[in-house]
Amino acid sequence: MTTPDFDDSLVERLFPAPTFASAFTSPSAPTPNAGVTPESTATLRRLLIENHKGSTYSSTIGVPTLVIQVPGPITHENWKNHLGNDDYYNAYMNFFSEEIQKHGLSQTFEKFIFSHEANWAKDEARMLDRFMSGLLHPLIHFGHAAEFGVEGMAVEGLAQAAVNRVDHENFYDACYFNSSNSDGGYTSSLTPPLSSISSNTKPQHTHAFTILERILKDGRLAVGKACAQDSQDQITDILNNEGKVIQEYASMWKTSEDEKEIQERVEELAWLVALMFGIGGWKNDRQFKADFYLVHLVTSNLFIPSILSLLRPAHRVELLRAYFLAILGWFVSRGRPxxxxxxxxxxxxVDSKPEHSESLTDSSEPVGNPWYTLLTHTVPHRDEHHVKAERALAHSAALYGTRAKGHFSHTELKGAEEINGTLFIRTGGLLMGALKWTYRVKK
Structure with a gap:
């Protein structure tokens, strides 16, 4: 085993100043905000580089740990041999750094996450499965690269995916994906061309809210049936036992390569994760439950539009369908709140305020923009999960806040006619209340 060796000039190139490229290539990607300075940018780059050089990754908890030694290099010949092994995290980082430098971010991403070779070919690397595992941390990490143009974050995200273990079965498989797009170039689709299948009939799409209602009513997915009440790993047990049932529901959610349809599905996802976390965590007779696992659905969803901007149309469809399946799996594993x-x-x-703050008016209407209050207290908050979640909710509010009551009446979800664009600010306020308002930065 050898000590990790970093090429300083390469690391500098992998962690440039953010460019916010995806903000101008996707109508639903986050846009930059005022406040960036040369000093803050230099600090950000320094911290990212220090983290890159000084940490590795534990697939058991999905977070960095201290780096010690590297067992040996990863090459094109052996890259499948050490999947799921945390010890090779830095070796995979070196490997993906070289791939991105040679072939670019998009081609590397498509080849090692979406190609048939990286998933269902000999040895079944199942890289898309690994990319969605680890509580979606590889996707979240990679998403920073897609949004901010910092390729080092992609290197780390791909390496995290490579060392993630896939303990469950019956969830992701070739049959779930039906893309027939293959150009014979550097990348190819998850599944080989389906030359024997031809149909002019467009598959009927079922709204995510309708699917959610049906899942809530399906007794097969209840804790105690889908897994033991005292299970120590509910997500794995449920996916092993009832993964096919969840997959059947996910298969009802259709999308094509049409850009308008892609954006409609992106919006559905934003509403779905906010509803699962926000309404799923709320009960009238108790404090809001900010579920640690479901909040990762909210934070990961923010990066989906930016990641989509890197992909060819066929792979955009595959990403959306894989992500939707993961969302459903996690919701069921949390007991279907x-x-x-x-x-x-x-x-x-819709107008959350710190306990010490008094309303400026007797009117029941919100004063000004409640997001200003919420985000002012979010920025210095000590819980990074909180900061990321509030940012994601604020972005969804900016995009979809105009949706009026009755917009979702056509779905089967009980009470859907009440849902409107205030879902996001209400959820953001509940989250802030649960994790406590921050009035000042503690030094």
């Missing part, structure tokens, strides 16, 4: 939609919208405020 009950959703009191009507109670939520009749009880939860």
């Amino acid at each position: 009950a959703l009191d939609v009507k109670g939520f919208f009749s009880s939860v405020t």
Whole structure:
């Protein structure tokens, strides 16, 4: 085993100043905000480089740990041999650094995450499965590269995916993906060309809210049936036992390569994760439950538009379908929290304030923009999960806040007619209340 060796000039290139490229290539990607300075940029780069050189990754918890030694190099000949082994994290980082330098970010991403060779060919590397594992941390990490143009984050995200273990079965498989796009070039689709299948009939799409309602009513997915009540690894046990059932529901959610349809599905995902986390964590008779696992659905969803901007149309469809399946799996694994939609919208405020703050008016209407208050207290908050979640909710509010009551009446979800664009600010306020308002930075 050898000590990790970093090429300083390469690392400098991997962690440049953010460019916010995806903000101008995707209508649903986050846009930059004021506040960036040369000093803050230099600090950011320094911290990212220090983290890159000084940490590795534990697939058991999905977070960095201290780096010690590298067993040996990863090459094109052996890159499948050490998948799922944390010890090779830095070796995989070196490997993906070289690939991105040679072939670019998009081609490297498509080859090692979406190609048939990287998933269902000999030895079944199942890289898309690994990319969605580890509580979606590889996707979140990689998403920073897609949004900010910092390729070093992609290197780390791909390496995290490579060392993630895939303990479950019956979830992701070739049959779930039906893309027929293959150009014979550097990349190819998850599944080989389906030359024997031809149809002019467009598959019927089922809205995510309708699918969610059906999942809530399906007794097969109840804790105690899908897995033991005392299971120590509910997500793995549920996916092994009832993964095919969840996959059947996910298969009802259709999308094509059409850009308008892609953006419609992106919007569905934003509403779905906010609803699962926000309404799923709220009960009228108790404090809001900020579920640690479901909040990762909110934070990861923010990066989906930016990642989509890197992909060819066929792989955009595959990413959306893989991500939707992961969302459903995590929701079921958390016990399918009950959703009191009507109670939520009749009880939860749209104008959360710190306890010491008094309303500036006797009117029941919000004063100004409640997001200004919320985000002012979010920025210095000590919990990084909180900061990321509030940012994601604020972005969804900016995109979809105009949706009026009744917009989702066509879905089967109980109480869907009550849902409107205030879902995001209500959820953001509940999260802030649960994790406590921050009034000042503690030194």
